[in-house]
Amino acid sequence: MRIILYLIQKEFLQIFRNKTNLPILFVMPVLQLIVLSYAADFEIKNLKVYWMDNDQSSASRQLYRDLTASGYFTIAGTGFDHAEAAAALDKNEADLVVEIPAGMEKKLVRKEPQQLQVIVNAIDGTKAGLANYYFGRILGDYNQREVAALQMRVVASGQPIARQVINVESSFWFNPELNYKTFMVPGILVLLVTMIGAFLSSMNIVREKEIGTIEQINVTPIQKYQFVIGKLLPFWLLGLMVLSIGLMVAKVVFNIPFVGSVGLIYAFSAVYLLLILGFGLLISTLTDTQQQAMFLAWFFLVVFILMGGLFTAIENMPGWAQTITLFNPIRYFIEFVRLVMLKGAGWQETRFFFAVIFGYAVLLNGLAILNYKKTA
Amino acid sequence: MENQNAVIVKNLVKTYAHVEALKEISLNVKKGELFGVIGPDGAGKTSLFRIMSSLLLPDSGEVNVLGIDVTRDYASIRKKMGYMPGRFSLYQDLSIEENINLFASIYDTTLEENYENIRYIYSQIEPFRKRRAGALSGGMKQKLALCCALVHSPEILFLDEPTTGVDAVSRSEFWEILQMLKKRGMTILVSTPYMDEASLCDRVALMQDGRILSVDTPAKITTAYAYSLVAIKTNEKYNMLSSLRMLEQATLVYPFGENIHVVSDKGKLTSEELTKYLSAQGMENWEIVEVAPDIEDCFIALMNQHVAA
Numbered sequence: 001m002r003i004i005l006y007l008i009q010k011e012f013l014q015i016f017r018n019k020t021n022l023p024i025l026f027v028m029p030v031l032q033l034i035v036l037s038y039a040a041d042f043e044i045k046n047l048k049v050y051w052m053d054n055d056q057s058s059a060s061r062q063l064y065r066d067l068t069a070s071g072y073f074t075i076a077g078t079g080f081d082h083a084e085a086a087a088a089l090d091k092n093e094a095d096l097v098v099e100i101p102a103g104m105e106k107k108l109v110r111k112e113p114q115q116l117q118v119i120v121n122a123i124d125g126t127k128a129g130l131a132n133y134y135f136g137r138i139l140g141d142y143n144q145r146e147v148a149a150l151q152m153r154v155v156a157s158g159q160p161i162a163r164q165v166i167n168v169e170s171s172f173w174f175n176p177e178l179n180y181k182t183f184m185v186p187g188i189l190v191l192l193v194t195m196i197g198a199f200l201s202s203m204n205i206v207r208e209k210e211i212g213t214i215e216q217i218n219v220t221p222i223q224k225y226q227f228v229i230g231k232l233l234p235f236w237l238l239g240l241m242v243l244s245i246g247l248m249v250a251k252v253v254f255n256i257p258f259v260g261s262v263g264l265i266y267a268f269s270a271v272y273l274l275l276i277l278g279f280g281l282l283i284s285t286l287t288d289t290q291q292q293a294m295f296l297a298w299f300f301l302v303v304f305i306l307m308g309g310l311f312t313a314i315e316n317m318p319g320w321a322q323t324i325t326l327f328n329p330i331r332y333f334i335e336f337v338r339l340v341m342l343k344g345a346g347w348q349e350t351r352f353f354f355a356v357i358f359g360y361a362v363l364l365n366g367l368a369i370l371n372y373k374k375t376a
Numbered sequence: 377m378e379n380q381n382a383v384i385v386k387n388l389v390k391t392y393a394h395v396e397a398l399k400e401i402s403l404n405v406k407k408g409e410l411f412g413v414i415g416p417d418g419a420g421k422t423s424l425f426r427i428m429s430s431l432l433l434p435d436s437g438e439v440n441v442l443g444i445d446v447t448r449d450y451a452s453i454r455k456k457m458g459y460m461p462g463r464f465s466l467y468q469d470l471s472i473e474e475n476i477n478l479f480a481s482i483y484d485t486t487l488e489e490n491y492e493n494i495r496y497i498y499s500q501i502e503p504f505r506k507r508r509a510g511a512l513s514g515g516m517k518q519k520l521a522l523c524c525a526l527v528h529s530p531e532i533l534f535l536d537e538p539t540t541g542v543d544a545v546s547r548s549e550f551w552e553i554l555q556m557l558k559k560r561g562m563t564i565l566v567s568t569p570y571m572d573e574a575s576l577c578d579r580v581a582l583m584q585d586g587r588i589l590s591v592d593t594p595a596k597i598t599t600a601y602a603y604s605l606v607a608i609k610t611n612e613k614y615n616m617l618s619s620l621r622m623l624e625q626a627t628l629v630y631p632f633g634e635n636i637h638v639v640s641d642k643g644k645l646t647s648e649e650l651t652k653y654l655s656a657q658g659m660e661n662w663e664i665v666e667v668a669p670d671i672e673d674c675f676i677a678l679m680n681q682h683v684a685a
Binding site: 002003006007010013014017018211212213215216217218219220221222 | 429430431451454455457459461463464465466467468469470474478479481482483484524
């Protein structure tokens with residue numbers, strides 16, 4: 001035990017002596033959390049519409065007013081020529097083209113089905129999906145209000161929107177203002193804690209191999225487990241420290257609600273960091289230089305981050321990709337943090353996450369220790 | 377007899393992928409001996425030292441250090457030995473003091489407890505004890521490494537090329553320290569590529585290509601020299617070398633310091649014959665110098681024997 005304490009003391013001495021470590025540990029996470037949270041804005045406003053009104057009726061003008069009043073759309077151009085509309089899409093001057101057919105109002109009055117065309121620029125899939133969705137909603141409301149009694153079928157980019165018989169009133173629970181920051185900040189914090197834990201621990205152990213100091217340690221009667229604990233515990237503590245700083249930033253800068261128990265978040269993070277440090281340890285046993293460790297860790301982390309559900313909702317992924325995310329620890333942490341911070345989930349609701357992450361931690365650390373014994 | 381040997385190595389074999397680093401090596405080192413393993417780079421010295429100090433497992437063979445089977449009971453031998461790898465392996469970002477304290481605490485002891493044991497060496501670097509190991513000169517690094525290897529008062533010391541890349545003054549200082557440690561009864565195994573350091577050892581093993589060519593005291597190795605050796609001093613080394621290499625009776629011809637050494641089987645080549653031959657070749661400005669073979673001559677002869685066989 002005394003030996004482990006000395007090793008930890010030595011490790012902290014080295015960590016704090018390395019001039020690049022302090023900013024990496026304490027300044028970068030704060031900056032990244034702030035910058036990334038403001039940058040990762042998924043709200044889409046000011047979608048540019050090219051308006052082709054072939055009807056020029058009061059009905060079409062009403063739709064025009066609804067569109068511009070929604071706040072999501074601005075009119076980038078109007079005209080009657082299909083070629084011009086296509087050119088506007090080509091030049092990125094418009095995100096979508098709305099074409100009102102001639103005689104729309106007449107047909108509405110005569111209770112005949114009516115179609116109008118929406119062409120969406122789908123180069124940016126997220127934006128296109130949202131544009132289509134927003135427009136559909138506006139049209140739905142319009143449908144409801146203006147031609148409730150009339151038969152009208154509207155086709156927006158090929159998908160018929162059914163006649164609204166039931167009035168749908170949406171309300172967003174747990175994040176009533178749909179504030180994307182409430183959604184993003186906890187997720188980004190998870191990424192930062194993961195990256196710092198995985199990179200620093202894997203690089204640190206490999207470094208001992210690379211500069212040969214592990215040789216001098218190996219000839220001493222020190223036990224492998226003492227060495228491993230002495231290596232991982234400091235990073236476990238640092239990981240929790242980064243988490244604390246991040247939570248403070250989340251509260252102070254972004255005013256993210258803490259509905260659930262902070263203690264539960266710490267308890268989960270403690271287990272989660274064991275997993276991440278086991279991951280780092282495993283990588284360090286597989287590599288001989290810091291460069292190799294960096295590449296290997298980076299490879300996995302990119303997959304973990306992009307498939308963690310922060311940037312692409314897991315429900316939107318194809319089935320096989322969703323299966324892959326089941327092996328992604330970040331996925332569980334992000335879900336957990338959101339559940340607890342925003343929804344106030346307690347132990348009962350999050351037991352499953354604890355079990356998965358704990359099992360995963362045992363598995364990775366077990367593999368790492370087996371591999372470590374073999375190689376060193 | 378057994379317990380007089382600090383190290384017993386029997387039929388040690390170590391193979392890496394396609395390279396046979398150690399080919400059936402056997403050797404004994406007595407307690408209290410300063411034992412040198414001499415050989416060029418790639419001879420297998422480091423593999424041998426790493427196996428003896430429990431860092432590497434042999435493919436086959438036995439290694440017994442201080443009566444302990446190193447391959448099985450490595451935990452107990454590690455408490456009793458000190459090892460200094462060829463490459464500086466201490467923490468460069470920790471100071472002298474911090475390094476020594478760290479290793480002392482790993483061995484569950486303190487610098488103060490063992491101060492007397494390492495005082496002679498530590499006192500030389502103590503004025504710089506706050507300096508980081510990375511900022512030390514080569515000679516000071518070696519002394520620090522030695523301090524760390526000695527801080528737990530081991531009974532046996534393995535030093536793998538401790539003087540490689542160290543300046544001449546530091547080298548001789550380092551050997552003085554080894555002599556002093558030996559006087560205190562410590563068993564020391566040291567490997568080196570420098571032939572001149574061989575004469576400072578009690579016994580040496582000459583190693584080449586994974587084999588031990590000879591084990592004996594330096595004096596006995598040189599007296600056992602089985603050839604006649606003549607040195608020729610000349611200003612025209614290149615011409616002299618090429619014409620001597622044509623001489624049938626000369627087994628070996630090689631430049632040695634300022635001279636050229638000519639080795640032949642005993643009685644095969646007299647000075648008169650050599651003089652005659654060189655005059656016939658039209659060589660001028662040279663003289664024959666009497667020399668006694670040293671370890672390097674012995675090593676070259678043994679190596680040649682080995683290659684020929």
